Amino acid sequence: MACVVLSLLTILPVVMGDTTGYLGDSVTLSSGANISWGLSKIEWSIFKNVTWIATYQKSTESLRTDRFWQFKSRLKLNFSSGDLEIRDVRKEDSLVYSVLLQDSAGEQHNKKFQLTVTERLSKPNVHKVFSMLRESHCVMALQCSSSEKDTHLSWEPVAAFNDPFWRGNPNTNVSVVWTSYSPNRDANFTCTASNGRSKASRVVTERCQEEQPKPDVVGETRIPGIAFGMLLLGFLFGCVLTYIYFKKSEGFK
Numbered sequence: 001m002a003c004v005v006l007s008l009l010t011i012l013p014v015v016m017g018d019t020t021g022y023l024g025d026s027v028t029l030s031s032g033a034n035i036s037w038g039l040s041k042i043e044w045s046i047f048k049n050v051t052w053i054a055t056y057q058k059s060t061e062s063l064r065t066d067r068f069w070q071f072k073s074r075l076k077l078n079f080s081s082g083d084l085e086i087r088d089v090r091k092e093d094s095l096v097y098s099v100l101l102q103d104s105a106g107e108q109h110n111k112k113f114q115l116t117v118t119e120r121l122s123k124p125n126v127h128k129v130f131s132m133l134r135e136s137h138c139v140m141a142l143q144c145s146s147s148e149k150d151t152h153l154s155w156e157p158v159a160a161f162n163d164p165f166w167r168g169n170p171n172t173n174v175s176v177v178w179t180s181y182s183p184n185r186d187a188n189f190t191c192t193a194s195n196g197r198s199k200a201s202r203v204v205t206e207r208c209q210e211e212q213p214k215p216d217v218v219g220e221t222r223i224p225g226i227a228f229g230m231l232l233l234g235f236l237f238g239c240v241l242t243y244i245y246f247k248k249s250e251g252f253k
């Protein structure tokens, strides 16, 4: 009995997790419970005075997510994992969340989260400054820009790009990349906008086609053309001859 009481009193050290949520999106606070624990109690709370927002009690089979007005119809509690999903995240949801879990052995686990709600950064804009073929090399410049303030932009080639490229000054709201690459293949670059809290990327694919030396295709089409012309001419000539022949024989009648 003493053993049970002791284990009930055991509360593991509090771990603080940082989670970022984006305005209007859903965010899931992961309780960190192991499915094998078989949770008998879950209590998600906010504030110093431990205001419950979502709770689960296995013994009474009660699952409640309507405990606090601020989260009305926006919470989903998974009673097997203990994870709490907050839908349609708002600015005022930026709070410290606590979860108290009790496993089937009566052991309690505690975890805290700092949820930071931020606006999702929109994708940067990419604009082709120029692209041309010079001495069997594609020369190109791409410009990336963001209309959002305090945004840092950076260019990266997409995996295994072995051709040279030069990047303009990063950490500005406009960034340019120049490259000289071999033609007839894709050059893929990613521009990433970042504001320290959120990131958004745009991938661009460019390709320049080397002028193919004019193959013999023209000759091939011309030969049957000539043959056809000659055939037509021969046919007409035959017709004319036949006509003349019959005309003549008619005249002899």
Ligand SMILES: *[C@@H]1O[C@H](CO)[C@@H](O)[C@H](O)[C@H]1NC(C)=O
Pocket: 034, 035, 036
């Ligand atoms: C859950 O617990 C089992 C048994 O205690 C362990 O083998 C497993 O690795 C744990 N899983 C996770 C994700 O921690």
Ligand SMILES: *[C@@H]1O[C@H](CO)[C@@H](O)[C@H](O)[C@H]1NC(C)=O
Pocket: 047, 049, 051
């Ligand atoms: C806990 O504190 C919050 C604000 O700090 C308050 O709105 C709420 O009513 C308090 N709850 C209780 C049960 O005292």
Ligand SMILES: *[C@@H]1O[C@H](CO)[C@@H](O)[C@H](O)[C@H]1NC(C)=O
Pocket: 078, 079, 080, 081
């Ligand atoms: C609850 O979480 C577990 C483990 O992450 C998952 O397998 C299960 O589908 C979830 N249940 C619901 C209703 O989302």
Ligand SMILES: *[C@@H]1O[C@H](CO)[C@@H](O)[C@H](O)[C@H]1NC(C)=O
Pocket: 145, 146, 147, 148, 173, 174
């Ligand atoms: C970049 O920032 C400068 C000033 O810092 C501003 O004048 C300019 O309009 C910005 N460019 C874009 C594309 O937002």
Ligand SMILES: *[C@@H]1O[C@H](CO)[C@@H](O)[C@H](O)[C@H]1NC(C)=O
Pocket: 158, 159, 186, 187, 188, 205
């Ligand atoms: C470049 O992007 C295009 C289109 O997204 C893709 O089909 C191609 O496989 C990419 N090439 C490389 C080398 O990443």
